[in-house]
Amino acid sequence: MTTELFFVQLINGIQYGLLLFLIASGLTLVFGVMGILNLAHGSMYMVGAYLVWYFATVTGSFTLSAILSAILALALGILIERVLIQRLYNRNHLDQVLLTIGMIFVFNSLQSILFGNDPYGVAVPSTLDGGIPFTENSSYPIYRIFAALICVSIAGVLYYVVSRTRLGMLIRAGESNREMVEALGVNIKSLYTIVFAIGVMLAAVSGIIAAPMRSIVPGMGESVLITCFVVVVIGGMGSIKGAFVGALLVGLISTFSSVLMPSMSNMIIYIFMILVLLVKPQGLFAK
Amino acid sequence: MSRMKTLLCAAMAASLATTAATSSAASDPVKIGIMLPFSGIYAQLGEAGRDGLKLALKEQAADLHGANIEFIEMDTEAKPARAPELASAMLGQHEADFVIGPVHSGVAMGMIKVLRGKDTVMIIPNAGAAAATGPLCSPNIFRTSFSSWQPSYPMGKVALDKGYKDVYLISWNYGMGRESLEAFEESFEAGGGNIVKKVLMPFPSTNFQPHISDIAAQDPDAVFVFFAGGGAIKFVKDYDAMGLRGKIPLLGSGFLTEGTLEAQGDAAEGVLTGLHYAEQLDVPKNQAFREAFNTEYGHYPDIYAVQGYDAGLAIADTLNQLSGDVSDKQAVISTMEALTINSPRGDFTFSRAHNPVQNIYLREVKDGANVVASIAAEALEDPARGCKL
Numbered sequence: 213m214t215t216e217l218f219f220v221q222l223i224n225g226i227q228y229g230l231l232l233f234l235i236a237s238g239l240t241l242v243f244g245v246m247g248i249l250n251l252a253h254g255s256m257y258m259v260g261a262y263l264v265w266y267f268a269t270v271t272g273s274f275t276l277s278a279i280l281s282a283i284l285a286l287a288l289g290i291l292i293e294r295v296l297i298q299r300l301y302n303r304n305h306l307d308q309v310l311l312t313i314g315m316i317f318v319f320n321s322l323q324s325i326l327f328g329n330d331p332y333g334v335a336v337p338s339t340l341d342g343g344i345p346f347t348e349n350s351s352y353p354i355y356r357i358f359a360a361l362i363c364v365s366i367a368g369v370l371y372y373v374v375s376r377t378r379l380g381m382l383i384r385a386g387e388s389n390r391e392m393v394e395a396l397g398v399n400i401k402s403l404y405t406i407v408f409a410i411g412v413m414l415a416a417v418s419g420i421i422a423a424p425m426r427s428i429v430p431g432m433g434e435s436v437l438i439t440c441f442v443v444v445v446i447g448g449m450g451s452i453k454g455a456f457v458g459a460l461l462v463g464l465i466s467t468f469s470s471v472l473m474p475s476m477s478n479m480i481i482y483i484f485m486i487l488v489l490l491v492k493p494q495g496l497f498a499k
Numbered sequence: 500m501s502r503m504k505t506l507l508c509a510a511m512a513a514s515l516a517t518t519a520a521t522s523s524a525a526s527d528p529v530k531i532g533i534m535l536p537f538s539g540i541y542a543q544l545g546e547a548g549r550d551g552l553k554l555a556l557k558e559q560a561a562d563l564h565g566a567n568i569e570f571i572e573m574d575t576e577a578k579p580a581r582a583p584e585l586a587s588a589m590l591g592q593h594e595a596d597f598v599i600g601p602v603h604s605g606v607a608m609g610m611i612k613v614l615r616g617k618d619t620v621m622i623i624p625n626a627g628a629a630a631a632t633g634p635l636c637s638p639n640i641f642r643t644s645f646s647s648w649q650p651s652y653p654m655g656k657v658a659l660d661k662g663y664k665d666v667y668l669i670s671w672n673y674g675m676g677r678e679s680l681e682a683f684e685e686s687f688e689a690g691g692g693n694i695v696k697k698v699l700m701p702f703p704s705t706n707f708q709p710h711i712s713d714i715a716a717q718d719p720d721a722v723f724v725f726f727a728g729g730g731a732i733k734f735v736k737d738y739d740a741m742g743l744r745g746k747i748p749l750l751g752s753g754f755l756t757e758g759t760l761e762a763q764g765d766a767a768e769g770v771l772t773g774l775h776y777a778e779q780l781d782v783p784k785n786q787a788f789r790e791a792f793n794t795e796y797g798h799y800p801d802i803y804a805v806q807g808y809d810a811g812l813a814i815a816d817t818l819n820q821l822s823g824d825v826s827d828k829q830a831v832i833s834t835m836e837a838l839t840i841n842s843p844r845g846d847f848t849f850s851r852a853h854n855p856v857q858n859i860y861l862r863e864v865k866d867g868a869n870v871v872a873s874i875a876a877e878a879l880e881d882p883a884r885g886c887k888l
Contacts (some may be wrong), residue, residue, distance in 0.1 A: 217716045224708045331729045333736065333762030343742050350715035351742030408516040424704065425736070427762060429729035430540050435703070467709045470700065474710075475672060478701035 213471075216347060217480055221467055225357055229463020230363035231422060235436055236443040236455045237370060238414030244450020245387045248297060249308045252315035255439030256290050256412045259319065260285055260419025261428045262327055265334050274337035282413060289412030293405045301404075316434070323430060332428040351413070359421050367456055374452055383407060384459045387450065405430050448495030457496060528567040529825055531556075531814065532589040534600030534610065535624075538578040540728070543758075544602045546576075548624045548807030550796055552599055555811025558791065562815060564823030571595060575606050582609025595619050596825050599810050602803070604628035604647075604674050611635050618828040620835065622813060624806040629678050632656040632854035634885035638832050643840070645775050645810040647678035647880040650752045653859045653875035654723060654773045655686030658750060663720035665695045666750075669710055670725040672699035675824070679752045681727035687723075695719045703732050707737045715743060722747055727754035732762045740765035753869075754861065758801050760867050767864045773858045773876075776802045776844040777869045785843040809842045852883035 213221075239253045260281055267277030296315075300308050336355045343351030374380040382403055385393045394400045426432070443462050447454025462481050470477040488496060525742060533552065535545030542762045549572070556568055571593045573585050582601070598614060598621045601607055607626035614621045615637045616729060623631055623640070627647040631640060651767040666687060670676035676699065684694060695717050698710055714722055723742075726734045738749055744766065753774025756767055778789075778799070788808065800808070807856055817835045818825065826829050839848050840855075847857040859876040862869040 214716065217712065220712045220716070221709055224712055228708070229704065256657075324538070324542065329540070331732055331759060331762055333732050333764065335764055336740075343740065346742070347715055349718055349743070349746050350712065353740040353742075356740070425733075425740075427732035427736075427759075428731035430542075431728070435705075438561050466706060470704070470706060471709045471713050474698050478704065 220347060221471060222464070223352070225464035225467035226460065227360045227463070228467055229359045229460035230367075231418060232439060232443055232463055233456050233459035234363045234366060234418040234421070235415060236447075236459055237367070237452060238411035238418075238439045240444045240447065240450055240452065240455045241370075241414070241441050242286030242408055242411035243444070244452075245383050246301070246404055248300065248303050248408070249312065250297075250411070251309060251312040251437065252319065252433075253411070253415050254433030254435070254439065255316050255319035256285065256289075256415035256433075257419040257422075257436055258323065258433035259288065260416030261334075261423045261426075261432060261446055262323060262419075263416070264420040264423045265332050265428050266310055266327065267332050274334070274424070276290075280419050282417055285416030286409050286413045288416075291403055292412065293408040298401075298404075319433070320430065329430050334423040334428065336424040355424060358426065362421055366414070367452075370414075370452055379406075439481070442485050445495055446485050448492075448498030451495070451497040454497030504635040514763070526864055528569040529563075529814075529818065529823075530569045530571060530593060530595045530597070532593060532595035532598040532600075532619075533570060533572045534575050534585055534589065534598060534606075535572075535584075535737070536602050536606075537572070537574040539576045539578075541577040541602045544625065544803045545577075547801055547803035548599070548602065548810075551792070551800060551804035551807030552624070552811040554792060554795055554804075555808045556793075556815055559812070559815035559819070562819040564818065566818055566823035566825075575601050575603070577601070577603040577606060579603065579609050581603030582606040582720070585588070586610040586613035590614065590617060590619055596831075597622060597814055599624055599807070601626055604631075606629055608635075611637075611640065615640065620831055622810040622824070624810045625803060627678075628674055629881075629884070631848070632852040632881060632883055632886060634853040636883065636886035636888050639828075639888065641813065641835060641849060643813060643842075643855060645857075646854050646883075647675050648682040648881050649775065649854075649857070649879055650727065650754075650773045650859055651679040651682035651723075652686050653861070654750055654771075654877065655683045655688075655692065656690060657771065657773065657861055657875055658683075658687055658721055658723065659690040659692055661721070663748070665693050665719045665721075667695045667698075667714050667719040667722045669698040669700065669722065670706075670712075671702035671730070673702040675727075676702070676725050680723070683723050691868075703730060705733045707734050708741070711737055711741045713741065714747065715741065718790075719747060721750055723750045724755060725752045727757070731755045731757075732759045735759070735763045735770065736766045743781050744769065753802075756862070756864055756869055760864065760869070764867075767867075770864045771872075772862050772864075772869070773859050774802070774862060775855070776805055776857055777860050777862050777871045778802075779868060780844065780860065780871060782843065782845050784841055784845075788843040802805070805843050809840050809844075809847075812840050812842065815840060850880045850883060851888050852881065852886040853888075854881045854883065856880045 242250050245431045263281035299307050340355040341360050343353045346352040443458040447458030469480040535548050537545050589598050602625045603625040621640045623642040625644045627645050668680045670680050749770050751772045751774040756772050816838050820834050844880050847855040850856050856878050858874050859873045861875040863872045
């Protein structure tokens with residue numbers, strides 16, 4: 213591999229890792245704070261992608277569709293938490309797994325009924341279309357740079373909110389001792405609703421951002437779910453910083469392994485995960 | 500979670516009501532088992548195949564000599580693990596005369612395990628696995644679609660004719676992907692072409708960007724790929740996004756641009772593919788078929804509907820020649836073997852291994868449609884390696 217190609221792949225890996233972080237951040241937030249294992253997280257990613265595709269075909273504007281879809285996803289998050297998830301806080305993980313697996317089937321069927329099973333694509337918004345000259349014969353798409361910047365910004369905001377704001381303090385307090393926070397007069401119920409809804413929205417937003425870069429197909433949610441879990445497990449359950457580092461590592465490793473040893477590349481991130489767990493059984497940044 | 504459903508089709512009986520009940524077959528229905536995916540990622544393909552099949556039998560109703568058709572539908576969900584069980588039910592419980600299916604090659608292997616050498620005639624309306632009309636070929640197994648070898652083999656010669664000497668190959672590491680690349684290599688290397696690199700990605704990974712960066716760095720004369728469905732959309736879009744479209748020509752097995760063009764948009768313009776069909780194919784039968792399908796179902800058919808339709812024609816023509824009597828299975832097989840199917844893709848016959856002997860068209864994407872540029876290979880017959888028929 214030449215030096216030039218090495219840097220190209222480095223950029224590819226970072227860009228892939230940033231998108232992975234965005235998808236995984238909601239999962240780790242919801243698990244870390246609320247102790248809810250949301251297997252339907254990938255479905256929320258799919259919801260974001262399908263919604264933005266649908267609104268984009270109706271309105272013709274990607275920006276408008278993205279905003280509409282994100283708001284709808286937030287509302288969907290509130291609804292799911294209020295109607296379903298709230299009943300599970302005192303139950304064990306197995307019940308949560310059952311419910312959220314059930315939700316995967318429900319969302320897949322809804323997708324099939326509402327949007328059909330054809331594969332769809334969303335066009336890149338015209339202002340971000342095109343590429344900047346990159347190597348001799350290839351260019352780097354502007355939209356992908358934009359997407360990476362959005363991911364970095366969201367990571368920054370998320371980090372700031374969790375570590376520097378009152379809401380973040382409450383989230384962290386609720387994480388370590390739910391009863392005590394409640395005893396201090398904080399409405400933990402609505403706090404949990406907010407956190408869950410934000411988690412859903414983060415997954416949907418990553419689906420929205422990814423939509424112009426990938427195909428919108430049935431089952432797209434499940435395909436990202438496993439990689440997300442790998443990211444979260446490597447980073448440490450519930451750690452935003454861990455998800456960020458884990459996502460970048462997985463992005464880089466899968467990019468380089470897919471070029472250097474394509475036939476093994478699917479296995480390599482799992483081998484890496486096992487190695488991390490052998491050294492740090494709770495993940496890199498577990499509390 | 501068994502989603503097996505059994506549907507008795509009364510429509511067929513109704514359309515035949517005018518035929519006098521002189522034939523003994525009328526009391527003993529011809530049972531057609533349909534094993535296609537009606538849920539999961541291939542649901543659309545399964546529905547198209549079934550709709551095509553039923554349209555053919557409806558159109559040919561007058562030629563069935565009063566035979567009553569009974570359809571038995573099963574949803575394979577495109578899950579190979581369930582295929583043997585469902586196929587056994589078709590054979591034992593339902594005593595199907597014909598089994599139409601499947602879409603997915605893995606499911607095909609499971610079905611063949613059960614149906615091979617039996618009296619029930621299996622007609623594959625899609626799955627292209629080489630083995631089905633290769634080492635596992637059998638007198639009672641027919642295919643109305645293609646073998647994985649067929650759409651790709653002529654593309655090696657197409658690449659040479661265009662003057663491409665160094666070609667980069669990439670696909671998924673599964674049957675259809677491997678067999679497609681091998682078929683391309685076979686004709687391309689025989690004509691003096693050089694394979695720069697051959698990449699087999701794990702299925703169904705769609706992280707194409709690192710590979711496309713690698714293609715740019717290798718700078719070959721052309722790229723040949725097999726991808727289908729969502730992966731095909733993403734590959735073509737990524738290839739364009741990285742600025743390679745128009746610089747390094749992209750060639751593929753026809754599924755790269757089949758049912759995906761709308762989602763691919765401008766990114767697909769100029770892509771060259773080989774396939775046994777094109778929607779705008781200038782064959783009278785094709786236009787008639789497309790209109791009839793649209794009248795019946797309210798949308799235009801795709802290649803999967805054509806393949807299902809041709810499976811229906813194979814059954815209808817066989818019934819016609821046998822006066823509606825399918826009790827002699829040897830007669831059914833020898834009749835079907837000798838048929839010329841008047842398909843929307845152009846007439847085709849069956850090879851000794853029961854795979855279509857058919858034209859492969861070279862198509863170029865122009866203004867969002869696969870436009871036929873030429874016939875890449877005329878009456879191409881799969882070599883049927885390993886078949887002892």
